[in-house]
Amino acid sequence: MNADNVADKTILEVGSGYVNGSVRPYIEGLGPSTYVGVDASDGPGVDVVAECEHLSDQVGGQWDIVITTEMLEHVRDWRSCVTELASVVAPGGLLVVTTRSPGFDWHGYPEDHWRYEPVDMREISTALGLTITVLEDDPEAPGVFMVARKPMMWQPNLDALDLITLHKMTRYPRKERVPGEPAKQVVAFPLYKNLPTQWFSNWLAMKKTHVIGTVTTEAMYLPQAMELIVQRAFEIAPDLDQIIVMEHDMIPPLDGLDRMAMYGPEHDIVGTVYTGHEYPFHYMAWMQVDPPRFSPLTRSIMKEWVDNPGLYRLDGVAMGFTAISRRVFTEWPEDVPMWVPTPPMVGHDLHFCNEAKKAGFSTWLDSGIGSGHLTLVPIGHEDAQEALAEHEPETWEQALARADDPTVLKETLAQRIGPDMVKVL
Secondary structure, three states, rough: OOHHHHOOEEEEEEEEOOOOOOOOHHHHOOOOOOEEEOOOOOOOOOOEEOHHHHHHHHHHHEEEEEEEOHHHOOOHHHHHHHHHHHHOEEEEEEEEEEOOOOOOOOOOOOOOEEEEHHHHHHHHHHHOOOOOEEEEEEOOOEEEEEEEEEEOOOOHHHHHHOOOOOOEEEOOOOOOOOOOOOEEEEEEEEEEEOOOHHHHHHHHHHOOOEEEEEEEOOOOHHHHHHHHHHHHHHHOOOOOOOOEEEEEEEEEOHHHHHHOOOOOOOOEEEEOOOOOOOOOOOEOEEEEEHHHHHHHOOHHHHHHHHHOEEEEOOOOEEEOOOOOOOOOHHOOOOOOOOOOOOOOOOOHHHHHHHHHHHHHOOOOEEEEOOOOOEEEOEOOOOHHHHHHHHOOOOOOHHHHHHOHHHHOOOOHHHHHOOOOHHOOO
């Protein structure tokens, strides 16, 4: 681009938000008559907030030069986006594109969906009815640079655009676990307070047969910490099968990690038996008797489950000592926040379980793994049984009383936790 083809021209930059630099100072230095920056969200370098997929409605057509740099890989609906880019170029005008190719790492701002090779850009330009004047690889990193001209008589072939398949990016690549093999584990520590000596001593003594790495965060807002430890886990161990979340105040049994490594592929999220560390020590395990509201498991149900160790299906667990399978991260809906609570949810852990349930993932409780929850001393199952004998949660009974049809609700619960457990309600 030089003054000969920019001077006195109208310029539209799509994806103009300042992230890692901008072409705007250079282009404006060449003397265009108009320069407008468009992005999906407001910020530095943005004159108009508009989504690429709806450009023509927001900024109209007839722009002499339309520029988009490092944007196309981030849009979810790339076909609508490139069609709109071409439609707002004036006849005889230019479309200038840079974007990333296969081999370039995932980089979400906030999303990252596609990779384009030169052959892809040629096919896209042909389908859009554009004539390529420049098509080059980026010499410094996997990427492509293209300049294409829109003919005076524009005739796109959008049916041909539907036949083009691009390289799809996933933040965490999918992987099939070998049947029968123990899971490869990364243990993640969201450390938001000082480490007690008892925690550290217990961690050193724990069996770590299948642990291939550990990641930590310190003194961070918990949703942000959870997002960061997941990202770091995949960075240090791309081959992981499970992420084990272990908070700074949990005292798990010494064989807890080895047991978690043997969960099957159907066990997406598995919590363990522990209580809150404030009297009366309710269990950190919930059912959605009255969705989306979570209700804690009663003392009677927990006693039955602990007396008969196994994996039990439920709706919500806290993250204190919890196993999360790789599938949850690789198949999580891209438009759903994983850890940041959205109303009416409060707390990153129940938000996570609520959204996981809606996405079809299963949540379980391993009643054979009991962890102490540190206060001045570890609080365990027997402490909770004693405390809750006097303070049995009433939330389930209240939910049943509010239900339009308690019989149907009890039948639903019976399918989830067993008819014998429903009797205690």
